[in-house]
Amino acid sequence: MKSNPDHPTPTSRFAGRGHASAWPEARELGYDEGVRARTEHLLERVADVVPQAEWPLHAPLIDAINRLKVERNAVILAHNYMTPEIFHCVGDATGDSLKLAQLAAESDADIIVQAGVHFMAETAKILAPEKTVLVPDLRAGCSLAASITGADVRRIRQAYPAYPIVTYVNTSAEVKAESDICCTSSNAVQVVEAVAGQWGTDTAILIPDEYLAKNVASQTAVRILTWKGACEVHERFTAEEIAQLRSEHPDAMIITHPECPPDVLKAADFAGSTGAMAAFVRDQAPKTAILITECSMSDNVAVENPGTRFIRPCNLCPHMKTISLAGIYESLRRLQFEVNVDPDVARRARSSVQAMLDLPGSEKPPAFDTRRPITAADYVAV
Numbered sequence: 001m002k003s004n005p006d007h008p009t010p011t012s013r014f015a016g017r018g019h020a021s022a023w024p025e026a027r028e029l030g031y032d033e034g035v036r037a038r039t040e041h042l043l044e045r046v047a048d049v050v051p052q053a054e055w056p057l058h059a060p061l062i063d064a065i066n067r068l069k070v071e072r073n074a075v076i077l078a079h080n081y082m083t084p085e086i087f088h089c090v091g092d093a094t095g096d097s098l099k100l101a102q103l104a105a106e107s108d109a110d111i112i113v114q115a116g117v118h119f120m121a122e123t124a125k126i127l128a129p130e131k132t133v134l135v136p137d138l139r140a141g142c143s144l145a146a147s148i149t150g151a152d153v154r155r156i157r158q159a160y161p162a163y164p165i166v167t168y169v170n171t172s173a174e175v176k177a178e179s180d181i182c183c184t185s186s187n188a189v190q191v192v193e194a195v196a197g198q199w200g201t202d203t204a205i206l207i208p209d210e211y212l213a214k215n216v217a218s219q220t221a222v223r224i225l226t227w228k229g230a231c232e233v234h235e236r237f238t239a240e241e242i243a244q245l246r247s248e249h250p251d252a253m254i255i256t257h258p259e260c261p262p263d264v265l266k267a268a269d270f271a272g273s274t275g276a277m278a279a280f281v282r283d284q285a286p287k288t289a290i291l292i293t294e295c296s297m298s299d300n301v302a303v304e305n306p307g308t309r310f311i312r313p314c315n316l317c318p319h320m321k322t323i324s325l326a327g328i329y330e331s332l333r334r335l336q337f338e339v340n341v342d343p344d345v346a347r348r349a350r351s352s353v354q355a356m357l358d359l360p361g362s363e364k365p366p367a368f369d370t371r372r373p374i375t376a377a378d379y380v381a382v
């Protein structure tokens with residue numbers, strides 16, 4: 001195949017089969033009667049959260065993506081922070097970080113398109129090394145993943161050889177490879193307690209999110225040491241903002257994510273992973289809900305909970321928002337951008353992720369008790 005700057009050489013096993021050229025560029029797709037009819041049911045689904053005026057722009061891409069997925073035997077894993085036209089109209093499997101990792105491991109598709117950020121695509125590749133894993137935009141990073149390197153974890157290991165290192169999945173494969181076990185926001189307390197028990201220690205190192213670590217510390221007797229990383233979306237919420245929202249909407253349920261500072265959780269009614277937040281709204285069916293998290297989450301949850309009114313004091317994740325329908329379409333059309341992990345790093349990272357997935361189900365609900373007192377967590381000294 002000749003190299004062409006407009007059509008990078010496909011890196012997957014589909015290279016040279018001519019699939020990429022069989023489909024028009026995103027800008028050439030039009031909104032005609034066929035597209036309208038094939039996407040009508042999806043418009044009905046998202047009509048309350050996607051402006052009608054935008055539909056003629058979204059529908060041709062949604063239609064093309066859904067047909068291309070079948071042709072490629074591809075599956076789109078969409079995180080809860082994707083915009084609703086992605087989440088509800090092209091996502092085959094949706095959820096929080098833990099659920100997406102489990103789905104990647106179980107999928108029998110040839111191609112996984114990760115509608116989420118780069119660390120999620122790497123996790124999918126680690127768990128499904130035989131599959132082609134694509135991320136639609138290489139800018140889709142994460143402030144937590146950028147806060148720590150594999151060399152940092154090696155220095156922590158040297159300084160604290162007696163304590164297990166629990167790494168949040170929002171990290172690079174290299175960081176996972178240096179760790180003992182991974183966790184997500186839906187199982188962090190369970191993982192810390194299990195691994196401290198296995199190692200026979202009273203202390204676990206939970207990196208790199210200092211707020212998640214402090215919030216875990218308030219839920220467990222295990223002493224937690226941590227790192228000074230933070231999520232740039234959740235660190236910006238403040239307890240004063242929550243108090244203000246509470247006084248303006250006294251009947252609303254305030255639901256937070258554990259990447260928020262501890263005093264934000266303390267001021268809320270519920271805290272948990274994005275999956276646990278969505279389940280809480282579904283199960284409690286509050287009249288009014290306030291989700292203290294990324295902006296698209298309320299839109300996606302609102303679609304499934306028409307009886308709840310959402311107040312939306314959100315922060316955008318600039319990394320998640322690099323993922324668009326046009327990017328997903330180009331990703332499937334050109335088989336770009338393929339995510340690969342060095343086999344030795346992947347093998348060691350897999351053992352950390354798999355150790356998390358292999359833990360037995362917990363009796364504890366995947367939620368943080370916001371009534372518990374705030375507990376200190378020290379930083380590792382390296």
Ligand code: 13P
Nearest residue numbers: 096097098184185273274
């Ligand atoms: P969860 O979906 O696992 O709660 O993670 C939230 C997040 O910030 C992902 O980047």
Ligand code: SF4
Nearest residue numbers: 142143231232233317
């Ligand atoms: Fe990273 Fe926060 Fe964005 Fe999630 S929301 S990808 S943790 S910066």
